[in-house]
Amino acid sequence: MSLLGSMTTAISGLTAQSRALGHVSDNVANSQTVGFKRVDTNFTSWLTRTNLRLHMPGSVEARPDYTNTIQGTVEQVENPLAMAIAGQGFFSVAQARGGQGDSVIFDDRQFFTRAGDFAMDRDGYMVNGAGYYLEGWEIQQNGEPDRTTLGPIRISELVYNPQPTSTIDLAANLPANVATVTTVPGAAPWAPAEDPVSSVIQIFDDLGNQQQVTLDWWRLDVDTWRLRITPDGDTLNPVDGYFADIDFGGQIAAGPPAVDAPAGTISSITPLSATTGTTPAPLAAGDAAFLGFTVDYGFGNQAIQLGLGGFGIPTGLTSYSGTEYTVRDLSQDGVPLGSYSGVTVRENGDVAVNYDNGQTRIVARVPVVAFNDPDKLQRLDGQAFMRTVESGEARVTDAATNGVGKLVTGSIERSNVDIASEFSKLILAQRAYTSNTRIVTAADEMLQDTINMKR
16 A cells, blocks of 8 residues: 555655764764765665556665765875875774784784874874874885885884994095195105195994094196095004095096097096006096095904096096185085984875984885775774775875875865855755655554545
8 A cells, every 4th residue: 555655655755864864963073083085975766666657666775875985175284104195095003902122913814094193103003093003115125125025114213323434435625726845745755745625524333423634736847746644543544644646637547549638627646655446547538536444442453445536537536727726516425323303104104214313214115005096995993994805906006106195294084074064964854754744644643544534
């Protein structure tokens, strides 16, 4: 009977609108939840019997319509570890089941989220506001990420070990318009009358102690300068230092055929005393020009290479016109002991640990995970998701590649809920619910009238 069918259909409408109201309620409640994806409502009709002459009342079902692919507003925050994904994709995260420090036990299942409000916990893990641990690729010795394994990112390297100096690079111009010396430095007896032009650089020994090396230069003739290297505190240091002659603009010892170095560029390096590791005879212009020497600060021999640019090219050390010694660059590769000073995340996903000695160590890279149908992911507590058969396999890739979004560091993705739109849905659900109650009331009254016909 259509009256009973109408009542059944109206009751299904009440149920459907109740579910729609629940979706609206959930959306409004999570309008400020980081990474939350709203749930819309998709109404589906079910028929009992219908043809060209007859249509029996059916029912309606309210199904959730997920919006996992719809971007929320990306908002900048003060947290340097916070991240948002501009585009498609998810962060891979893990869930802890107990323990702490090195003994944290993680769930074997893989979880995903868009909630990127990560911060470092007491054990050094990067954890978001819902308690999920960020996963990434570990950085190998060659500096490349190990893309075969994902694991929770932990910042545990809080000290940067000192590195002894092994290379000093000098880029300078020795002035060609100064007088030559009358007493040759380095010859016996050692009594140069002229003051040298000098450079002083701080280097580091094996324990990270700062040491000083002085580079003194005298002009011997038109094309030749003599260098004295004096490392303070060196137990191997000769009384007068380490010496070498640098020739400019002559014939480079290469060939056949031999090549002449342009005027003002290095043509040869001749070590005089206690210097080792000089370059072999260059094969062509442009070969590296350097001079090696060895020091000992009480921890064994420490080999140092003084880089002077290249043979026959105007880089590094030159001798052009001028009356002043001009240093363009004087640097070394030693590093003192460093203590942890902070962590930053770069746009390519690299997690960089910063130290107070100016050094940085990359410990992991954050990938982005994509699915063929993200709206079919299973929802979990804390804005997390799990893979399902309908969502397809998880594709783990670098940010901004293979169709996934880029990382926006120092930012979070807000909920994609629009309050104004939700209130519109609320009004529609309320009116539809009220209308269905009117149908139930009308059907009840009509049934009552039918029963009263026999009285």
